[in-house]
Amino acid sequence: MIRRKVRKVVEIGGIQIGGEFPIRVQSMTNTPTKDWAKTVSQIKRLEDVGCEIVRISVPDEESARVIGKIKSRISIPLVADIHFDYRLALISMEEGVDKLRINPGNIGARQKVERVVEKAKEYSIPIRIGVNSGSVPRDLLEKYGFPTSDALVEAALRHVKILEELDFYNIVISLKSSDVIRTVDAYEKVSEVVDYPLHIGITEAGTFLRGTVFSSVGLGVLLFNGIGDTLRVSLTDDPVREVEVGFAILKSLKLRSAGVDVISCPTCARCHVDVIELAKKVEEEFKSVGKNITIAVMGCEVNGPGEAREADYGIAGGKNGVLVFKKGKIVKKVRYEECFDFLKKIIEEKENEGSNSKG
Numbered sequence: 001m002i003r004r005k006v007r008k009v010v011e012i013g014g015i016q017i018g019g020e021f022p023i024r025v026q027s028m029t030n031t032p033t034k035d036w037a038k039t040v041s042q043i044k045r046l047e048d049v050g051c052e053i054v055r056i057s058v059p060d061e062e063s064a065r066v067i068g069k070i071k072s073r074i075s076i077p078l079v080a081d082i083h084f085d086y087r088l089a090l091i092s093m094e095e096g097v098d099k100l101r102i103n104p105g106n107i108g109a110r111q112k113v114e115r116v117v118e119k120a121k122e123y124s125i126p127i128r129i130g131v132n133s134g135s136v137p138r139d140l141l142e143k144y145g146f147p148t149s150d151a152l153v154e155a156a157l158r159h160v161k162i163l164e165e166l167d168f169y170n171i172v173i174s175l176k177s178s179d180v181i182r183t184v185d186a187y188e189k190v191s192e193v194v195d196y197p198l199h200i201g202i203t204e205a206g207t208f209l210r211g212t213v214f215s216s217v218g219l220g221v222l223l224f225n226g227i228g229d230t231l232r233v234s235l236t237d238d239p240v241r242e243v244e245v246g247f248a249i250l251k252s253l254k255l256r257s258a259g260v261d262v263i264s265c266p267t268c269a270r271c272h273v274d275v276i277e278l279a280k281k282v283e284e285e286f287k288s289v290g291k292n293i294t295i296a297v298m299g300c301e302v303n304g305p306g307e308a309r310e311a312d313y314g315i316a317g318g319k320n321g322v323l324v325f326k327k328g329k330i331v332k333k334v335r336y337e338e339c340f341d342f343l344k345k346i347i348e349e350k351e352n353e354g355s356n357s358k359g
Ligand code: SF4
Pocket: 265, 266, 267, 268, 269, 270, 271, 272, 298, 299, 300, 301, 302, 303, 304
């Protein structure tokens, strides 16, 4: 059983992270933020797949000034990603952003840091310190030779110290590297010395396949060891897929159970039906059902009935037709051509029955 390390609770626009709150799935837009309409439309797509916190880059004043417009049109907490320029942080907070991702050690003069921290206190806005292997300070690179896990941790603790000296504790930390082992090591080390919530991720993980594998392995190890209060899967792809992969990782460890989970067999020479097509069709059809249900799509009578019986609903191919299961029992044997429609009908009947009885 996974024992999560209990950390301080931080609130971001009405959503809590840390403590025993669910591990939140985040993503980041890749539209030009100043094109606020395009950014809002991407955030809406992210909301549709369950994204719980969204980050936008704020590279210039024009982007900071449209935050209010974006914020008023979306329903999930908004995080402004800022580098160096404290004025952008001030504008973002005035525009209503829910969290900042900024490294206080990179802001410059103490007075500038103080102004950001004062406003963050006034508006109860948390700050995420985000250390990446690509931005470890030069002196630490000289000390450690390259961005080791210790260099990442030391860099993060420096930023933490700056905030704590200003009596600011509304902090979230991330320590991302594109190297999975180094990232895991860094999070394990930092989790021993601070109790702020940890935002976990593998940075620059790559395109869909590589990014999914690297993130699943890295985040999987961390989550299994109880580390991680919120996560982002970084993919060189549509951010919607980041959210889908994020939830799939959490589901695999039974840390979240959002929506429909389709179990399907890999197919083999025993297969009597087109499992690949059917599983994709089932996944697509039920992806926006908000309830936690499992559907098994299996190819033959060897493992099919067993898995189909264990799931809430199931399909198991056979020589003379397809068995359709509901809650562990066979409902009917149908022809392959009919099985999708039949499955859809029994799921809809059952799920509507649930919502009708709630009135
Ligand atoms: S369920 Fe049947 S068809 Fe599917 S992989 Fe297993 S043995 Fe092959």
